[in-house]
Amino acid sequence: MDPHYLLQLAIQGILLGGLYGLIAVGLSLIFGVMGIINFAHGQMMVMGMYVSYWIFVLLGIDPYLSLIVVAAVIFVLGYLVQATVVNRILDYPEAMQVLPLVAVGLVLENTALLLWGPDYRSPQTALSLETLWIGPVMIDVSRLIAFVLAILITTGIFVFLKKTRTGKRIRAASDNRMGAILVGINVNRINNASFGLGAAATGAAGALLLPLMPLSPHMGHDFTLTAFIVVILGGMGNLIGALAGGLILGVAESLSALFLPATLKQVVSFSILIIIMLFRPQGLFAGKK
Amino acid sequence: MTRLYLFLAVLFAVLMALPLVLGNYVLGIFVMVYFWAYVGQSWNVLTGYTGHISLGHALYLGVGAYATTYFAQNFGLSPWIGMFLGGFIASAIGLFLGFLGFRFGMRGVYFVILTIAFAEITRLIVSHMEALGSFTGIFLDFDPSFLHFQFRGNVPYYYISFGFMVVSMVVVRTIERSRLGRFMVAIRENEEAAQALGVNTFKYNMLAIAISAYMTALAGAFYANYIFYLHPNSMFGMATSIELILRPIVGGLGTIFGPVLGSFILSPLSEISRAYFSKGGLEGLHLILYGVVAILVVLFMPKGVIVYVTKMLNPILKPETARQGKRGDDADGR
Numbered sequence: 001m002d003p004h005y006l007l008q009l010a011i012q013g014i015l016l017g018g019l020y021g022l023i024a025v026g027l028s029l030i031f032g033v034m035g036i037i038n039f040a041h042g043q044m045m046v047m048g049m050y051v052s053y054w055i056f057v058l059l060g061i062d063p064y065l066s067l068i069v070v071a072a073v074i075f076v077l078g079y080l081v082q083a084t085v086v087n088r089i090l091d092y093p094e095a096m097q098v099l100p101l102v103a104v105g106l107v108l109e110n111t112a113l114l115l116w117g118p119d120y121r122s123p124q125t126a127l128s129l130e131t132l133w134i135g136p137v138m139i140d141v142s143r144l145i146a147f148v149l150a151i152l153i154t155t156g157i158f159v160f161l162k163k164t165r166t167g168k169r170i171r172a173a174s175d176n177r178m179g180a181i182l183v184g185i186n187v188n189r190i191n192n193a194s195f196g197l198g199a200a201a202t203g204a205a206g207a208l209l210l211p212l213m214p215l216s217p218h219m220g221h222d223f224t225l226t227a228f229i230v231v232i233l234g235g236m237g238n239l240i241g242a243l244a245g246g247l248i249l250g251v252a253e254s255l256s257a258l259f260l261p262a263t264l265k266q267v268v269s270f271s272i273l274i275i276i277m278l279f280r281p282q283g284l285f286a287g288k289k
Numbered sequence: 290m291t292r293l294y295l296f297l298a299v300l301f302a303v304l305m306a307l308p309l310v311l312g313n314y315v316l317g318i319f320v321m322v323y324f325w326a327y328v329g330q331s332w333n334v335l336t337g338y339t340g341h342i343s344l345g346h347a348l349y350l351g352v353g354a355y356a357t358t359y360f361a362q363n364f365g366l367s368p369w370i371g372m373f374l375g376g377f378i379a380s381a382i383g384l385f386l387g388f389l390g391f392r393f394g395m396r397g398v399y400f401v402i403l404t405i406a407f408a409e410i411t412r413l414i415v416s417h418m419e420a421l422g423s424f425t426g427i428f429l430d431f432d433p434s435f436l437h438f439q440f441r442g443n444v445p446y447y448y449i450s451f452g453f454m455v456v457s458m459v460v461v462r463t464i465e466r467s468r469l470g471r472f473m474v475a476i477r478e479n480e481e482a483a484q485a486l487g488v489n490t491f492k493y494n495m496l497a498i499a500i501s502a503y504m505t506a507l508a509g510a511f512y513a514n515y516i517f518y519l520h521p522n523s524m525f526g527m528a529t530s531i532e533l534i535l536r537p538i539v540g541g542l543g544t545i546f547g548p549v550l551g552s553f554i555l556s557p558l559s560e561i562s563r564a565y566f567s568k569g570g571l572e573g574l575h576l577i578l579y580g581v582v583a584i585l586v587v588l589f590m591p592k593g594v595i596v597y598v599t600k601m602l603n604p605i606l607k608p609e610t611a612r613q614g615k616r617g618d619d620a621d622g623r
């Protein structure tokens with residue numbers, strides 16, 4: 001087997017894995033604070049892609065420049081979903097919490113379908129076809145930028161959670177909900193902000209993904225599932241685990257191209273998921289919960 | 290009680306007589322109402338009664354459809370027999386999933402994700418199997434005869450789907466009144482407590498998933514010979530899994546009439562909007578409506594619409610219980 005090809009695949013996997021990590025950090029953050037699994041996570045990412053797409057097509061602004069705007073729009077979307085739906089179901093049995101979020105995903109997906117049709121769209125951004133050679137290894141420039149920005153955003157989220165007042169409140173609510181209420185934190189607002197932040201992370205990932213793959217309303221499910229796999233790999237609610245899990249899954253999927261057709265790579269991810277759930281449900285890096 | 294049975298008997302007679310007055314198109318809508326009511330009921334056996342949410346039930350529907358069609362096309366086996374074989378295959382898959390889920394303590398969200406993973410893996414594998422039509426799917430030849438489970442016009446399909454629905458209701462009622470049903474509800478309410486009281490929860494969870502998978506697979510056989518086209522994405526995809534759980538949720542989980550009521554509410558909505566809106570480029574609209582209805586129901590009537598319908602009909606259908614209730618109140622008042 002050609003070692004260069006192997007290296008090429010591994011690097012591609014790591015680069016895409018950074019994006020998986022960002023998506024999963026959003027999911028893990030939401031789970032950590034509220035114990036809710038966002039079954040509409042991938043659909044929110046797709047919404048981010050569409051916002052980014054329309055800004056690019058209508059205003060001609062490159063997805064990397066409009067990133068903040070996209071994140072802000074999806075933050076508002078997440079905030080509203082939390083304020084209208086999720087806050088009301090926090091005390092429901094776990095099973096009944098699944099359904100409203102599945103329904104939110106259904107609404108988002110079909111709103112995109114209704115507004116923008118089922119066609120695949122792949123915008124030609126300035127950098128989307130640029131490549132870079134490092135020795136024998138070829139790297140897509142847009143993939144590299146996406147990776148770097150994803151890592152930067154993820155680091156930004158960590159710093160935000162560690163250093164700012166709101167970030168500390170979020171961590172407090174995540175550690176001990178009742179305790180947070182007792183020391184006077186407005187947990188409802190923290191919930192809204194956390195869901196918004198988690199959504200914004202996946203929305204930003206969508207914007208970074210836009211130059212990398214064609215966009216369609218139905219791609220949300222796949223990313224919701226990818227985010228689940230990553231989060232379970234890293235441990236539910238463990239943010240650093242989510243980032244590491246993203247890199248692992250990216251590489252695993254990429255390397256599976258060696259022995260499987262590309263369309264079957266998800267079989268590998270799902271098998272990893274089932275094995276992890278069977279033998280190490282707390283995640284590879286043993287989350288704090 | 291007698292009035293309730295009288296009401297159901299009249300309803301049964303009216304629905305049996307409908308093909309005499311309704312046209313083919315409207316009958317087709319009823320076929321879908323009964324079909325989704327039946328599938329919802331099958332899902333209800335697992336999720337409504339034991340509380341383990343399956344978001345991958347399209348898997349069993351697809352297995353039933355593909356198995357029946359495969360046996361019919363390759364061995365000339367009548368779908369009337371093939372569908373029961375498909376049921377056993379679906380049950381076997383369900384039992385394997387159940388073994389992993391229930392033996393290894395995957396509960397709540399973990400179980401949900403396990404069911405999704407099974408359905409997705411099956412979808413991907415079927416998409417790559419030449420023998421099962423791979424990406425293009427399978428077209429069924431139309432060769433109407435009773436033996437082939439294929440008919441001209443909707444009247445036979447109407448009675449078959451109606452029969453499916455009624456039988457499923459009888460089956461669920463039988464389960465509900467049996468030991469099995471009580472144990473399943475005990476598991477739903479509190480699995481650890483049930484176990485502590487000596488209920489073999491593993492066994493009853495496995496039974497529930499096997500029955501549920503079996504029933505769902507039979508619907509797959511019906512679907513194949515009604516639609517005449519099988520595609521891995523539409524048979525095993527998550528969209529189908531979501532579609533089939535909405536009716537029992539809206540109608541009322543863990544009840545006999547919930548899935549039926551939910552189907553009578555949602556299925557015509559989908560058929561009508563598909564017929565009228567999709568021409569105007571509004572193809573996603575019925576699913577948006579579904580989503581909104583499902584959210585509202587879970588938020589504001591988590592026990593389903595059936596609760597309100599029962600409340601409304603009770604004074605008419607069960608006057609004796611209503612009166613007893615009043616007498617009881619008086620006694621308490623003194």
